[in-house]
Amino acid sequence: MTEVGLFEAMYTARALRRLKPDPVPDELITRVLDAAIRAPSGGNAQNWVFIVVRDEAQRHRLGAVYRKASDEVAEIYAARGRPAHLTDEQYQRLMAGGSYLWDHIGDAPVLLLPCLRKREMPPRDALPDEVAARYDAHLIHQEKIRGSSIYPAVQNIILACRALGLGTLITTNHILYEDEVRAILRLPDDVFTFALMPIGYPLGRYGPVARRPVSEVAFADRWGDRWSG
């Protein structure tokens, strides 16, 4: 099999919400994970853990939490309404896909949960005075940047699935009831989930991902000056 080109993978890795129940060989999941861990993480700490859920009872427990959280999140979507850059048809399709997923996520043959172990801040008195004085600012900073050490790996998972003929997408609604998810997975107190990714052979097709063009979302040097590269 010829390797899928990088740009081809990035441009066709659609969010695939409809998956076949057929099992996915463990070797393929291992290849996906081996690609995931090539991503960067802050200070190269690699504080990640990936939970691969194949057990049916576990999948359905997670699916029930996802469903409960999604019912609430749906109300926020409804109150916000359609984003301006989506056509009505695109928006209806997105909502229909979401709704399908809320009912069926536990039926995917694999649910993958990328997690991070929280890095402890050193105690205040282990730091020089001028840093210790800004301890709270550092705590906030560490919260803000946490996702930078796991979502790059998540994107590698999406791209690797595309290359291997698998479908997946990022979902995060379950984090609204994170404690229930953490109990199901028996995560230690300092480990948190960042995504719930159903993986399976897709019923739908890969295809071009439509986006707002670069000219609308890029600026040169500062806000307001259009990028015209």
Add this chain to the structure above:
Amino acid sequence: MTEVGLFEAMYTARALRRLKPDPVPDELITRVLDAAIRAPSGGNAQNWVFIVVRDEAQRHRLGAVYRKASDEVAEIYAARGRPAHLTDEQYQRLMAGGSYLWDHIGDAPVLLLPCLRKREMPPRDALPDEVAARYDAHLIHQEKIRGSSIYPAVQNIILACRALGLGTLITTNHILYEDEVRAILRLPDDVFTFALMPIGYPLGRYGPVARRPVSEVAFADRWGDRWSG
């Protein structure tokens, strides 16, 4: 030019901290951005904005903030010490590379800052009672998942740079002094930066990224049961 394969790009996209000052053609940056926006975002909202800083004065202003923040963050690294999975040599190399970057980030020909516009929560009274009652939980949830709508695009930037012969990496230290960065870029009140990515032609080489193996970081079905795919 043959397109770089997906796995080749993922496995060789090292964090390249030493960059040539030579200018990068605007068309290449546009290709990188066009790859970035193929990434997913929550609800396909695409609330991202990318600021491409080429102006020397702007680069040096950002570099000064990055330097100031990094001097503090370095003390936290020092207090934590070497992560167990890195050899002493790997750790020294990481620290030396970081230190070089703190001095030179403003000399990179391009500084790219991926940003997100914060999505407002709908007002409490626009939501059904049972969701309104959990309004604070939803606010926390939205904070937690924000990075999932921008760091996948950041990983696409890293991979696209690799394919186009450019070097880059994710840095986040500047977020410790985010208000100063936002003033330099004249960002509106609801727009925040998530990374500062120097981009240029690399002095170093692409190369295999060494990582803790999958067998150490993956579990089957729940915490503690080793994944042995």
